Amino acid sequence: MKKSYIEERPWGKFEQFTNNELSTVKIIEVHPQKRLSLQSHQHREEWWIALDDGIVAEIEGIRRVLKKGEHVFVPMRAKHRLSSEKERVRVLEIAFGSFDENDNTRYEDDYGRT
Structure with missing residues (x-):
């Protein structure tokens, strides 16, 4: 499981999620009462950081409602x-x-793409 790194500074702090790794970063927006496909990936793992309260993350059948700032890790091949x-x-x-x-x-x- 990946872990973030938090460092305190005189001006506050920062939380680092990746350092010198092959990575792709996106912001995903989900419309009200919509959901993405239940899916898995063979060649990548993902880290989700909630930018708003109320994002629902489902990983391997475990459903969790995230608050702004919370994050979860999605292992490779996990539904x-x-x-x-x-x-x-x-x-x-x-x-x-x-x-x-x-x-x-x-x-x-939900959109006929299976």
């Missing part, structure tokens, strides 16, 4: 999805490994 129950929500995604938007195995999809 996972993001969703929103009420409001528009955003998550910062840091993907580690070989990134390819086609590296998706979809198990469930």
Whole structure:
């Protein structure tokens, strides 16, 4: 499991999520009452950091509602999805490994893409 690194400074602190690693960073926005596919990736793992309260993270059947600033790690090959129950929500995604938007195995999809 990846861990972030927190360092205190006289002016405050910073939290570092990646250092000199092959990574891809995205901000994902989920519309109210929508969800992404239940999917897995063969060539990357992901780290999700909630930018808003109320993002629902499901990883290997375990569902967790994140508050702003909380983060979870998605291991390679783990079934996972993001969703929103009420409001528009955003998550910062840091993907580690070989990134390819086609590296998706979809198990469930509300939009007919399985």
